[in-house]
Amino acid sequence: GAGVSQSPSNKVTEKGKDVELRCDPISGHTALYWYRQSLGQGLEFLIYFQGNSAPDKSGLPSDRFSAERTGGSVSTLTIQRTQQEDSAVYLCASSGLSQNTGELFFGEGSRLTVL
Amino acid sequence: SQQGEEDPQALSIQEGENATMNCSYKTSINNLQWYRQNSGRGLVHLILIRSNEREKHSGRLRVTLDTSKKSSSLLITASRAADTASYFCATAISGNTPLVFGKGTRLSVIA
Numbered sequence: 001g002a003g004v005s006q007s008p009s010n011k012v013t014e015k016g017k018d019v020e021l022r023c024d025p026i027s028g029h030t031a032l033y034w035y036r037q038s039l040g041q042g043l044e045f046l047i048y049f050q051g052n053s054a055p056d057k058s059g060l061p062s063d064r065f066s067a068e069r070t071g072g073s074v075s076t077l078t079i080q081r082t083q084q085e086d087s088a089v090y091l092c093a094s095s096g097l098s099q100n101t102g103e104l105f106f107g108e109g110s111r112l113t114v115l
Numbered sequence: 116s117q118q119g120e121e122d123p124q125a126l127s128i129q130e131g132e133n134a135t136m137n138c139s140y141k142t143s144i145n146n147l148q149w150y151r152q153n154s155g156r157g158l159v160h161l162i163l164i165r166s167n168e169r170e171k172h173s174g175r176l177r178v179t180l181d182t183s184k185k186s187s188s189l190l191i192t193a194s195r196a197a198d199t200a201s202y203f204c205a206t207a208i209s210g211n212t213p214l215v216f217g218k219g220t221r222l223s224v225i226a
Contacts (some may be wrong), residue, residue, distance in 0.1 A: 004157075017195060033149075033213060033214070035216070041218060042203060042217055042218035042219050043158075043203070043215050043216040045213050045214075045215060048213040056212075056213060059213070091157060091158070093158075095159075102163070103148060104150075104158070104160065104161035104164060104205075104214060105160070106157035106158045106159070107157050108155075108157045109157055
């Protein structure tokens with residue numbers, strides 16, 4: 001596609017359930033990021049993939065959060081045993097440069113609500 | 116902790132006026148970027164200024180960077196109601212670290 005695509009756009013789940021959020025970056029982009037945005041707040045960095053390098057996981061808030069990027073393209077963010085504080089919009093972004101010096105292209109986000 | 120902090124948190128102006136938003140950061144940077152976010156949408160890149168640049172223009176946008184003060188400003192001239200959005204600064208410390216975003220400034224332009 002022409003832009004970054006995220007699915008689902010909305011997800012409502014019960015506390016304790018696992019969820020998977022998907023991101024399709026712009027074709028050919030080597031860098032992929034996940035951020036989390038709580039209501040009315042800024043973006044909280046979660047994880048960063050760059051080419052074949054080991055991902056930067058320094059922003060993941062707990063071991064319930066994990067992400068993978070298969071074949072250098074699609075990424076899945078998994079949240080296990082969801083908690084109410086996990087409710088937020090999860091934003092994915094990609095960048096075409098080999099280093100983190102350029103603009104990010106964002107998807108529309110996946111809104112997660114944990115009941 | 117977040118690298119960039121925008122000021123003010125919220126700004127309300129009349130259409131046609133200029134809007135100025137500021138961003139302060141803590142460490143040396145490779146570049147600083149400004150993004151816009153309409154309510155409920157993803158972020159859109161507006162402008163990037165490198166650490167060796169002092170000012171940059173794009174249409175009605177003017178960005179300045181003062182590395183000695185570790186601050187940047189975004190000026191939107193002749194604002195329009197359609198400029199209503201949240202504006203975020205983001206800093207890149209180096210080529211191998213992720214972009215870090217501030218909490219944003221909510222701009223309301225009243226027609």
